[in-house]
Amino acid sequence: MATTQNRTAEEAALIVRDTEPFKEPAKTMKYNFFEYQWDGQTWRETFGYSRWNIHPLVFLSLRIALAVWMTAVIPLSIGSWVGGLDIKYYPTKLSFWSLWLEVFYLWLGVASTSLAIWSRHDSKLIHGFVQLTLALQKIMLPMSFGVMFLGWAFIFHTGPQILLQFFNDRSQVHGWNFIVMVFDLCINRQPLPLKQVSWSVVGLGAYVVWSYVYPEMLGGTYENGRSPYVYPPLNWRHEFDTALMLSFQFTFIMAPLLYTACSGAAFVLDLVASRNMKNAACLSQKTSQCRPAENV
Numbered sequence: 480m481a482t483t484q485n486r487t488a489e490e491a492a493l494i495v496r497d498t499e500p501f502k503e504p505a506k507t508m509k510y511n512f513f514e515y516q517w518d519g520q521t522w523r524e525t526f527g528y529s530r531w532n533i534h535p536l537v538f539l540s541l542r543i544a545l546a547v548w549m550t551a552v553i554p555l556s557i558g559s560w561v562g563g564l565d566i567k568y569y570p571t572k573l574s575f576w577s578l579w580l581e582v583f584y585l586w587l588g589v590a591s592t593s594l595a596i597w598s599r600h601d602s603k604l605i606h607g608f609v610q611l612t613l614a615l616q617k618i619m620l621p622m623s624f625g626v627m628f629l630g631w632a633f634i635f636h637t638g639p640q641i642l643l644q645f646f647n648d649r650s651q652v653h654g655w656n657f658i659v660m661v662f663d664l665c666i667n668r669q670p671l672p673l674k675q676v677s678w679s680v681v682g683l684g685a686y687v688v689w690s691y692v693y694p695e696m697l698g699g700t701y702e703n704g705r706s707p708y709v710y711p712p713l714n715w716r717h718e719f720d721t722a723l724m725l726s727f728q729f730t731f732i733m734a735p736l737l738y739t740a741c742s743g744a745a746f747v748l749d750l751v752a753s754r755n756m757k758n759a760a761c762l763s764q765k766t767s768q769c770r771p772a773e774n775v
Contacts (some may be wrong), residue, residue: 520668522609526588527595530668530752539592541666545659546585552578552651559648568702571693571709573686574652577619577626580682581656584615588663616660616669617678620741621734623657625683628733630654633712664741668749671742679738680730687726691715 529538556578560569569575591612594605630653631638642658644650664671693699694707695715701708708714713722 520670522591522606523595525595525668525670526591526609526612528668529666530748531666532752532755535592535596538666539589539596542585542589542592542663545663546582546589549578549582549585549651549656549659552648552656553582556648556652564702565704571689571699573710574626574630576686577622577682578652578656580615581619581623581660584612584619585659585663587612587615588667613669614678616664617671617675617738618682620660620664620671621679621737622682623660624737625729625733626652627654627657629729661741664745665748671738671745673739673742676735676738676742679734683730683734687713687730690722690726 527535529535529541556575557566557569560566587608591609594608598605630649631641635641635649635653639654641647641650642654645655690709690713693709699709700706701711706714707716712725715722
């Protein structure tokens with residue numbers, strides 16, 4: 480009889496555990512400076528919590544809001560493009576590569592956080608899924624910055640003033656895209672270790688290769704239907720040295736530097752968040768170790 484009651488209680492506990500959000504409190508762990516992450520942090524702790532003291536469901540809601548926001552930009556950008564240009568040139572542009580990859584990353588972040596909150600199963604598939612999410616963040620931070628900077632400096636020549644045109648697709652694709660990635664960085668606990676800086680060159684590096692293959696091997700042209708390049712500064716056929724130098728600067732200098740800056744920002748945010756967590760624990764527990772020493 481007792482065994483049956485115990486089994487029933489265990490089954491009830493499993494049902495509650497699998498239907499309620501993940502409520503295990505975030506651990507306070509030693510920070511690994513070189514790795515830029517918490518020692519012993521599992522994928523559930525990485526994706527299931529914000530680095531700030533907010534409820535996991537609030538954190539998930541913020542990630543969903545960012546994903547929905549940037550997803551809504553896709554039809555806006557397509558509509559703007561087909562208003563005056565042939566749609567076949569749309570996929571050739573770096574700005575639209577960046578937009579679609581960013582949307583893909585943001586929804587992967589939503590899915591990873593959802594799995595961390597509710598799923599109680601581990602598998603190689605899940606681990607591969609969250610690793611892809613981590614890799615895409617490292618790729619998209621410098622890539623989205625590159626799109627923003629190139630738009631401000633070389634395409635529209637507006638600088639940050641373009642951000643004020645919030646409902647304009649140019650503003651969203653060449654400015655707010657990077658702001659969304661930075662905000663996502665500020666709220667999540669995903670590590671940005673310096674030793675993985677090589678990921679930062681993948682996105683821009685892949686586009687540089689495409690900018691050569693498209694006109695030189697596939698016969699592609701600029702949107703005027705004649706010029707053999709995707710962007711005038713990347714004219715590999717007639718200005719090879721200029722295109723090579725520009726590609727090298729953005730891929731192997733700008734991208735790693737931007738990634739390093741983001742790693743440093745994540746490190747500072749983690750230190751601040753860790754101190755806030757400790758202060759919150761002291762206030763809730765009111766332990767003597769947290770109290771300042773009295774003056775003698």
